Amino acid sequence: MIRPDRLRTEYLSDPLGVETPAPRLSWWLEADAGAKAQSAYEIEVSSPGSSSPDLWASGRVESPRQAHIEYAGRPLQSRQVCDWRVRVWDEGGQVSDWSTPARWEMGLLEPSDWQARWVRHVGATPARPSLFRRAFTARSGLARARLYATAHGIYVAHVNGIRVSDAALRPGWTDYATRTQYQVYDVTSLVSAGENVLAAVVADGWFSGHVAMVGRHIYGKRPALLAQLEITFEDGTIQVLGSGSGMRASHGGWLSGDLLMGETVDARLASVAWMRAGFDDRTWSKARVRTKPAPALTAEVNEPVRPIEEVAAVAAFPSTTGDATVFDMGVNLVGRVRLRMQGSAGTEVTLRHAEILDAEGALYTENLRTAKQTDTYILAGDRQGETFEPSFTFHGFRYVEVKGLGSSLPLETCTGVVLSSGFPITGGFECSEPMLNALQANIVRGMRGNFVDIPTDCPQRDERAGWMGDAQIFVRTATGNAAVAPFFTKWLRDVVEACGPAGFRDVSPMPVMFKTPGAPGWGDAGVIVPWTMYRVYGDTRALEMMYPEMKHWVDDKVQANPDLLWREARGNDYGDWLAVREEASKEVVASAYLAHSLDLTSQAAGVLHEADERKHYRDLFERARAAFRAAYLGPEGMREPSQTACVLALQFDLLEPREREVVLAQLVERIDAASGHLTTGFLGVEHLLWALDLGGRLDIAHDLLVKRTFPSWGYSIDHGATTIWERWDGWTQESGFQDPAMNSFNHYSLGAVGAWMYGRLLGLDLDPEVPGFGKASICPRPGGEITWASGWQETMAGRYEVAWRIRGQVFELDVQVPVNAVAEVQLPHNGVPTTVGSGRHHFETAWVAQR
Ligand code: BGC
DSSP states (O other): OEEEEEEETTBBSSOOEESSSSSSSEEEEEOTOOOEEEEEEEEEEEOOOOSOOSEEEOOOOOOOSSEEEESSSOOOOOTTTEEEEEEEETTSOOBBBOOOOEEEEEEOOGGOOOOOOEOOOTTTTTTTTTEEEEEEEEESSSEEEEEEEEEEEEEEEETEEEOOOOOSSSSOOOOTTOOOOEEEEEOTTTTTSSEEEEEEEOOOHHHSSSSSTTTSSSSSSSSSEEEEEEEETSSSOOEESSSTTTTTEEEEEEEEETTTTEEEEETOOOGGGGGTTTOOOTTTTEEOOOOOOOOEEEEOOSSSSSEEEEOSEEEOOOOOOOOEEEEEEEEEEEEEEEEEOOOTTTEEEEEESSSOOTTTTEEEGGGTTTOEEEEEEEEOOOOOOOOOOOOSSSEEEEEEESSOSSOOOOGEEEEEEEEEEOOOBOOOEEEHHHHHHHHHHHHHHHHHEEESSSSSSSSSSOOOOOBBHHHHHHHHHHHHOOOOOOHHHHHHHHHHOOBBTTTTOSSSOGGGGGSOOTTTTTTTTHHHHHOOOOOOOHHHHHHHHHHHHHHHHHHHHHHHTTTOOSSSSOTTTOSTEEEEEEOOOOOHHHHHHHHHHHHHHHHHHTTEEEEEEEHHHHHHHHHHHHHHHHHHHTTTTESSSHHHHHHHHHHOSSSSHHHHHHHHHHHHHHHHHHTOOOOOOOHHHHHHHHHHHHTOOOHHHHHHHOSSSSSHHHHHHTTTTSOOOOOOOEEETEEEEGGGOOOOOOOOOOGGGHHHHIIIIOOOEEEESOOOGGGEEEEEOTTOOOEEEEEEEEEEEEEEEEEEEETEEEEEEEEETTTOOEEOOOOOOOOOOOOEEEOOOOOOEEEEOOO
């Protein structure tokens, strides 16, 4: 018998504030021994308390599908609560019990649902966070309470002094003029009969604080708040109140709060009394109600940024100047610190953050450019001690220098609070080579630290922008490590909204300065990311949403380049950004990407049943491919050879079989010419090991992966990297630090090798034909000195596990395939693939060492 489990709505468990009229329902399957597959399902959706499925009864549907079943019942209203359950039939016709019910709740679907008004703090000191409060009386008999809130800026809301959520940096970053996400909080347990207080602190955030290298006020000059509290009583009556003319505003302990610069708190001015009932706010100013039309609001679809981990400092030592304590957090993390301290009132404590120390042991901050990453705390003088943890900023750092309290603060007074978008980690990888385990940890840490509401390039300097190229090369690795579908769903909307006359941009959301048309490999993210979402999660909705802009993007290039070589209109053209020792021809890279995007657009059309368009873009791809070969390929291979040019030609399917061999040989030569090293930048690195491995040179792929000399992943790890560096040569023994104008030690891009470690070294990958992991390809590719690898991935279809080891002359493989899924298993040295169904399987084959 099989049983449905882990019910999810729009990827999330029991979400509040769903907005789509047809939420997609998914589940996993558990099984007793024997049962393997689902043959049918039945879904029931009901209003709470209803004894029948009053909203939707799917009836029995003969189908193995367990993901993305669209709700097709009665039209849903704002705030509607929907309880749902599912039962399934196995392949023998045995029906399961009904699942434990799951729930979703609709958001505010109509603009008229909003009675609260946007408010601002008139007379606020610029750049200083504002406090907003509104007292209200509730009667008894409360049944439920919801807070719908957002801000232009970033906000933290409280009801009766209690923070409504641990989420941070909300509402996150969107192009606020076009779309602002609101959040929904269940505050039922926080509201009580009698006097209550709804309170919020609002800081500049991305809206009016410093953004990238653009400066301040990108979206507006003054932050604003929107908050609507709805209290439903047992008798069905509803009390609605929120921001509006009844709200009052003031300043409190926060003197500043800026994402890039840092935060300043004067604890002498801070109090919590204002958030509670009984506080006299008559001296506060009346909040000013916005009269201009409000921007469009949409419910938050992604998991918010939140503290995901706490890290204890591993060392504390006096600063080189002798007057401060430096804490070493052990790893380069993203977030802020919580500092416990004691001192006299008025003592000023400053915290400077840096990723690295210079040769003298001082904080190296040149690479932050204009970002200050400095927090200041002025003590209230509490004899019991006091604690500071900033709320409206985040930093990329391993070291924090605390000045103002001497040079010997105890180690345990400083804790690192790691911030990241709150998606769960759903994949793991480990093997016998410790350096590769460190690499995997660095990839995940770098991803965590740079997935802060949007995929940013880096978390420390004055940039932290949604660079599209970085996102597209890393997206496949990201999906291996974590459940990032909601994260990318939200970001793809940002991508659409950033589009200009030529389609996708380089950066999304797009602050004014990045107005240029998208560059090769950067704009193409608008094609590649939704395609990856479709492949990994079976998400056709993301593809549908993006498809018009995908066409727009390629059409624009085709129009500017009728011969289908991307010579014109390449925007800022970064080429194979940050390659070392060798530069790929920018035109070749661009033309390869144009062909690739045509290919994917054609495939997307196929998925969306646009047969004519599928053919149209397929023909264009074929023509682009022919043009590419005619222009850039000679009898010896690529006319302007570089590792990246060879790799892209191979991986984007631009060559005929015979040519593939020549170009592969050329790639091997290019690696030899670099004395066995890679030279690839951002665009080549993702595909390098795949090209070698699929071309039959697994030996070289392994060699590059475990290399320790410069340039290599191992080199940075041997020199202290705990995240992925922006550049291969971020620091070298010969030259020290690279140009501080662009030298981040936490950029995830070059970590795009993670997809190969999962897909081939471990051997757990998507089947090329089946989206959503209903079928996996299990094809371990051991090599070098590696004697075992093990890993797992939780997918829409359930959890896969793979573990292999070499024991003398025997290669052993254990796999776990989820219920209702299959895997095609191919053992090393053994040409015949076997297809296995759900359950645990063990394989053995003779092992012949490869060298
Ligand atoms: C960013 C990159 C980005 C690039 C564009 C840099 O400043 O940090 O990661 O993709 O610009 O070339």
